[in-house]
Amino acid sequence: MLTTFFICSMLHRMPNKPLSALTLQDRDIEIQIEVHRKWEFRGAIDNGPILHIDMILTDCIGNAIHCQIPSFPAAKRGDEFQVGKIYKMSRFPVARAKSSYKPVDGDLMLYVTPYTTLELCHNSPSSFPLYVYSLTSYDKIDPNEPNARNFHDVISIITEISAIKPVGNARIPSSYNRHVLIKNLSDSILKITLWGKRAQEFYLTNTYDPQKQTLVIVLFVGCLPKEFQGEVLLSGGAAYHWYFNPSIEEATAFYNKIESEKINIELPSLDGQEITPPQLPQREHHDLKYILPLNPHDVPDEGYECTVTITSIPEGKTWYYIACNTCPNKPSIDPIIRQCSTCGSTKYCFRYKLTFKASDGTAEAEMFAFDTVARTIIGKPCPMVVASFSRCISYPT
Template sequence: MTFDPLATLHPKSKHWIVCVRVSRKWEYRGGTDDGPIAHIDLVLADEKGDAIYAEIPSSEVDVISPLIEEGGIYIISRFRVSRAKSLYRPIDAPYMIEFTCYTKVYPAKNLPETFPRYVYNLTPFAELPKYAGENKYFLDVLGIISEVSDTTLLQLPNQSAATLNRNIILKDLSNVEIKLTLWGQRAAEFTIDEVYNEEQGKPIVVLIVGNLMKSFAGEEYLSGNTACRWYFNPAIPEAEEFYNSTHNQRLTIKRTAAPPHQTARLQGSLQLEDKHLLDLETMDPYDFPEGGCRCTVTITRLILTTPWWFPSCNRCNRACTPSGDGYKCNTCSCTGYRFKYKLSFIANDGTAEAEMIAFREVARRIVGKPVQQVLRLARFANDTPPPDIAAIVSLKFAFAVALTEQSYYNPKRTYQITSIVASYGRQHTVPHIKLNQPKQLPICQTADPIL
């Protein structure tokens, strides 16, 4: 079969067939780690080394995304070629690929491993400042790691909860330094433990792609979020000069610890004891950890017998009851109220299923929209859950949970979600509880793709 080189693609034709490696794949959630997926972004490279940006829209994520893995080589057809975006471009190319409901994807077989592993366009450290705040291109850099900080928590204006971040200091061959700040999941994933031995002290050269240049309070720095990837000691020509200049040299990488109050806060949310639901369901309630625990579950169905919202007292935050044309708090007699979330659902982790409940801000992060916005779109608040509420089914999270007070009086337990530790997005299979031989039940079936 003959494939079209990426360099020849243009919008005037619709009958392209390409064979490409997926160099990078990431989710764009509108600037947050836990919002709904707006689209999935890809960097694709063909055998000649040319690259292009591609986008899977939210409407096609459930069908197409499971067919594509980062690093895989695929034959893709029936897509649209359009002009590249003007901002946040990982590739300096005039066109991009748009996946549609008609796009066909299947793995390529029996092909030589000559497709490039890395797709990059290096920017020298001295030129980085001119891109500060521009947000037109994602930037790629190559340097030596000289310092790595622990993760810390930082409250950002566009985030409802504090976000993980980690700082890394890079040096070029002229000893020019640049700070890279990783955010969210990227901050949690970054580690040099597997490639750095303190006793040997061998320098680590790192290629980091998909960064934006930022400026804050007079300081210019690189920012790495979901689009960011890194490769330690890459086998690329530009790295050879770094390897030659550091040959037989010893470099101590400075480790910067998080402030004590930050460490305690992280331990409270990220370092809780992991428990399976089966462990929690069979545990004596009086043995439940006082600080709560962490469990990773998939939301499998909603509990439709309870409303997904409630009127909350402005003064004491308790639930209000109907009074005349409005609501009134029976505790403090306040008539001021705001609608807030009260999500009840069944979650499953493959060992058991359990009832969980989430209120207010935690529930908002699960849904991804303010309750007032969802209420405006719902015909009747007590009617069938609106699409935004129904859409939480099949989402997977790591939750910090506590046992509700009623669970001490009732054999049927309910776990209140106190915080979201991690979000894993929509799952295409749900855990099936079978103790002897765990299996996966598909949420949706997808036919084998054909050209």
């Protein structure tokens, strides 16, 4: 018993392992980390259920790693991790990094489970990094490259910021967005579209002085390349973050322009104020037995609400369609070339059209959901699911 206690005690006192030294074989180790960034992923709907919580963890020698709390323990354990706090962490699995939506470079990532232990550190080194980034130049931003499914970081000068605008309709929960125009040292312009909570949180009221018109340098991290109506842009969602006037080496050339260049940024009138999204119309709740026999012309514009359970997914039904990546239309399907009949573009993407049967106990109905709602049900974007079949001779149906 004495020997057993001695071994366990020595294991407990093992020195903290650097993040760069972690391996897939690690089991009983301890690391000291700072929660550098943290965000909740709720799919395409702002107020949807938490699908997972993501974090970037750093150590005191400058290493960074992606860590994820899956949906099951997220509700209980998410609040234990506070941004800017330093912890000793143990009893966590080390896994291979995801092939897409990677916030940091690296081959490994961590997961938090109900068994992961966390201890707040009160006396810790002050050498944890202030910034975690990997810059991408404007000419390397390509939404059609495989790397487009990973997050991009850019440093730029802000030239324009729009007001927040509501998006959505009566059948899909509302969100809002705002556009930010930025430029690099070559004066090339790039648009960043911010969504939901990130759009509301981004404002320049306390950063930009309209009288002095001094340049605002900004480091954007966690953006995804997109293409809309032929324009390449960056999209900022839950993982997106920014740092005004960062103290990093790559910003030096931008700061050299501050003395010689001024810029007039027209600030939106509602900048920094609380924005309330448009209220969805109230829908009547009915069961399927009541809804199914109705004449469609008798159904109100806002529709009805019904709570159902998915009972089956019919075989032989396609669960995705191929959409134009330049305009919102579905392109014609050609066995050799898929070309949009509206704009002529051959750039396409995969989107859900999920068919399923559902019941509420009173009746059963066949239903379908397009990309936005289907992503909430499945929990993964359609391109990610299709990519998992990349070794197949043909795409699944």
